[in-house]
Amino acid sequence: MINEYKNIKVIGFDADDTLWVNETYFREAEEKIQRLLSDYETPNKIDQELFKMEMKNLPIYGYGVKAFILSMVEVALELSNYNISNKTIEAILNIGKDMLEKPVELLDGVEEVLSDLSKKYRLILATKGDLLDQERKLQKSGLTKYFHHIEVLSDKRERNYSNLLNHLDIKPTEFLMIGNSLKSDILPLVNIKAHAIHIPFHTTWVHEQVSKKETNGKIYKTIGSLKELINLLN
Template sequence: MPSSIKSIAFDADDTLWVNETFFRDAEDQFCALFKDYLSYEECQKRLFEMEMRNLPRYGYGIKPFTLSLIEAAIEITDNRVSIAQVSELIALGKEMLEAPVVLIDGIEEVLYTLSRKHKLVVATKGDLLDQERKLDKSGLAKYFHHIEVMSDKQPENYTKLVNHLDIAPQEFLMIGNSLKSDILPVLEIGGYAFHIPFHTTWIHEQIADEVKHANFKELSHASEIVDILE
């Protein structure tokens, strides 16, 4: 790692705290609710297709996911979904929004150590209100110099962030669990990126190819960041 790194950005969901498991549990409950209409596998497929159709319109997060649950239910049942079932789906979304924030093991110790010498940033995507809520509940906000909630994570989004931080891309390090969203766009603009896999990844965030790049490192635990940078 070069000594020129001035800002270290962390993804939020599944990098700072657990997130994807709540969505997988909600999918399971949704498919169980409509098991009389189609198989679990077909249910997952139809729900994912609905999410992808809605993504350009609604963006990322729990509220867009809840809308997709309702729309998928209408489609799956051919408009026969009951008000009680719709209410159950809305309640499921609210339950996700109110879920406790569970920190990734060891992440606070890493942030505490790094924040003494480095300028830390949250760079995440999703619903602004929900991400602010989770950051507040997490108790981690005190470690960060800047919070950036993006509508998406494309190279141009990272370029805007780097410009806002008033640094060059080669002075920027991104850490996250998604190769597609956290790693590849940052490498494309000339930054550095560390990948820390989470045990489950949304299919939309998965890529087939292995990442090979001079500015890239694959880690197994957040504590390795300190070993590399300190």
């Protein structure tokens, strides 16, 4: 084990795009609504307006598929000047329902890694989004047995993690977070003096992207896959 991780007692895992596929389904949904609204705007404009609506609604609805569905409906109403048909609204709702009913597709090596690390560390799941949806995905994943604690956070900022660590009764130096988002899973932990390992996913929501300036001077490790954790931490 690398010496910097010798004091780790608890390892936290992000869920979406760290343990299972998630963002891919949002990109597919965006393509579908672009086709549905093609009579009103270009795909690029629809994409821009949808993102703006998501950001506007974020403080009200939070994260997750249900919030995304509401933002899609609002964008459809606005871009059509409130002339959108009931049939199209129904089609948008069905896009969202389809997302919620997707099977859980685990990323490569997830169960192997959790099984191995759970023998030595306390593992927790620390994710954000809609509570019901995240509980559903966790249940479908079959991974519940590996986690000592499961936390669905309203957001992933320094204060959220500090509260979580206080609840777990551990010091930041005893905690390691694993995730795909630099903004949500890595930088907040670095800022409170905890450890973090970044495992990039092939697509990242614009809201989760950060600039080089934001990562400059921040100390964290980036690896290519979850499987690398076994050698890194054993």
